[in-house]
Amino acid sequence: MSENQSTMEAGWNLDNSYARLPETFYTLQNPAASRAPKLVVLNEKLAAELGLRAEALRGEEGIAVFAGNRVPDGATPLAQAYAGHQFGHFNMLGDGRALLISEQITPQGDRFDIQLKGSGVTPYSRRGDGRAAVGPMLREYIISEAMSALGIPTTRSLAVVTTGTEIIRDTVQPGAILTRVAASHIRVGTFQYAANWGSLEELRALADYTIARHYPEAAEDERPYVRLLQSVISRQAKLIAKWQLVGFIHGVMNTDNMALSGETIDYGPCAFMDAYDPATVFSSIDSQGRYAYRNQPGIGAWNLARFAETLLPLLHETEAEAVSLAEEAIAGFAEQFHHHWLTGMRGKLGLFGEEEADEALFDDLLRLMHHHQADFTNTFRALTLGKPEDTAMFGSTGFTDWQERWQARRGRQQESLEASHLLMKSSNPAIIPRNHRVEAALEAAASQQDYSVTEKLVAVLSNPFAYTPEQEEYTDLPEPSSCRYRTYCGT
Numbered sequence: 001m002s003e004n005q006s007t008m009e010a011g012w013n014l015d016n017s018y019a020r021l022p023e024t025f026y027t028l029q030n031p032a033a034s035r036a037p038k039l040v041v042l043n044e045k046l047a048a049e050l051g052l053r054a055e056a057l058r059g060e061e062g063i064a065v066f067a068g069n070r071v072p073d074g075a076t077p078l079a080q081a082y083a084g085h086q087f088g089h090f091n092m093l094g095d096g097r098a099l100l101i102s103e104q105i106t107p108q109g110d111r112f113d114i115q116l117k118g119s120g121v122t123p124y125s126r127r128g129d130g131r132a133a134v135g136p137m138l139r140e141y142i143i144s145e146a147m148s149a150l151g152i153p154t155t156r157s158l159a160v161v162t163t164g165t166e167i168i169r170d171t172v173q174p175g176a177i178l179t180r181v182a183a184s185h186i187r188v189g190t191f192q193y194a195a196n197w198g199s200l201e202e203l204r205a206l207a208d209y210t211i212a213r214h215y216p217e218a219a220e221d222e223r224p225y226v227r228l229l230q231s232v233i234s235r236q237a238k239l240i241a242k243w244q245l246v247g248f249i250h251g252v253m254n255t256d257n258m259a260l261s262g263e264t265i266d267y268g269p270c271a272f273m274d275a276y277d278p279a280t281v282f283s284s285i286d287s288q289g290r291y292a293y294r295n296q297p298g299i300g301a302w303n304l305a306r307f308a309e310t311l312l313p314l315l316h317e318t319e320a321e322a323v324s325l326a327e328e329a330i331a332g333f334a335e336q337f338h339h340h341w342l343t344g345m346r347g348k349l350g351l352f353g354e355e356e357a358d359e360a361l362f363d364d365l366l367r368l369m370h371h372h373q374a375d376f377t378n379t380f381r382a383l384t385l386g387k388p389e390d391t392a393m394f395g396s397t398g399f400t401d402w403q404e405r406w407q408a409r410r411g412r413q414q415e416s417l418e419a420s421h422l423l424m425k426s427s428n429p430a431i432i433p434r435n436h437r438v439e440a441a442l443e444a445a446a447s448q449q450d451y452s453v454t455e456k457l458v459a460v461l462s463n464p465f466a467y468t469p470e471q472e473e474y475t476d477l478p479e480p481s482s483c484r485y486r487t488y489c490g491t
């Protein structure tokens with residue numbers, strides 16, 4: 001079979017618009033070859049949405065693409081340049097272990113980045129080996145797909161292959177490559193790179209590219225770059241509110257991990273909170289709690305201020321005017337976040353319309369949950385099912401008082417209790433990727449090459465609002481443990 005035929009069979013329909021940006025934004029580079037690639041998981045549903053044929057992707061030629069052993073026709077692989085504030089410190093970064101293979105144009109005409117993560121060193125690798133271990137790549141697969149099913153904008157995962165080469169981390173682990181699918185990989189850090197090391201024309205080219213790709217309406221605006229800033233802020237306010245509403249902690253909200261598309265990106269040290277505690281942090285290196293649950297909205301605004309700074313020369317000819325336009329836009333973040341959070345909390349408690357006292361009702365419930373260390377997901381699940389379980393919080397008089405206020409509020413609305421219940425059911429996931437479940441799946445994969453636990457978990461998480469009997473066992477909490485759950489960056 002010729003190269004061309006096999007490309008057609010898989011359905012690759014590639015273009016690389018990013019490669020038409022000024023060269024300062026990337027380095028052309030092919031992936032390193034994998035010695036003995038094996039397909040571990042393939043996301044057949046996503047493949048179909050992309051216009052790809054699963055059967056061909058599972059074949060030798062298909063796997064060769066995921067393994068970096070074959071560049072499909074029409075692809076222009078490249079490593080993207082970007083910078084970023086990591087824990088507040090500014091660094092030059094770039095794709096140190098990832099390559100943008102190209103952009104797949106779907107049958108609907110949408111454009112998605114196809115990126116290999118773990119495909120070898122690039123000029124941006126610094127001291128890294130350019131590789132990834134199977135555990136963390138499967139972790140990204142599981143959690144990103146769970147986020148998508150939760151209705152949260154996110155990069156997606158198409159496939160994971162093991163490479164046949166072991167890599168060295170704390171222990172020796174099987175090397176792997178994740179194929180990531182994203183609306184784009186343009187980050188706040190990409191603009192920081194342009195503003196610091198590029199010319200004004202290069203910065204403008206990046207801004208125009210971002211507008212064309214994600215915010216075409218801004219091109220029609222009298223002030224396109226102000227509109228770009230406002231639009232990015234709006235999407236992030238909405239996104240971070242969604243994280244808060246399911247107890248998702250990103251864990252490494254560096255500016256290079258904030259995508260301008262408004263998708264969640266970078267599933268390194270992220271995790272879902274069990275017991276509600278606003279100070280929750282999982283990441284092993286976040287000793288100061290910079291990226292703790294309660295800090296996520298504030299950090300979001302901080303990152304967006306860094307983005308706004310990069311745009312200043314484009315916002316207005318006069319610097320003072322540009323600064324004031326940027327400040328005004330940034331000020332809108334808190335207000336929009338608050339609006340989305342309130343709307344989301346109303347959904348979680350089955351409330352229609354708005355009452356002045358709603359926010360106090362939400363705050364008081366969260367205070368009770370915090371005090372009694374109530375599980376975040378299971379509390380809202382139990383309220384949805386209308387059968388508060390035998391927990392410290394549900395047995396407390398504080399909760400009984402709160403419940404009376406909640407029932408009274410529900411009683412004042414026109415909508416039926418049935419409608420209220422349905423709203424709750426569609427707002428409160430019955431299941432989330434529980435840390436101990438994810439760990440069990442990764443352990444089976446890394447030590448026994450048993451991927452069935454991962455596949456079952458991914459399947460169960462694909463319909464989090466279903467409230468089916470099979471989901472029941474996945475709502476179990478971890479055994480009490482003396483060690484706090486820990487997650488790791490750059491694994």
Ligand code: AMP
Nearest residue numbers: 093094095096097125128129130131490
């Ligand atoms: P991350 O923590 O995944 O956002 O990565 C931060 C930066 O470190 C990015 O520039 C990555 O490309 C780079 N990086 C992370 N792991 C590796 C690795 N094993 N080899 C080379 N670069 C890496």
Ligand code: MG
Nearest residue numbers: 256257265266
């Ligand atoms: Mg990153």
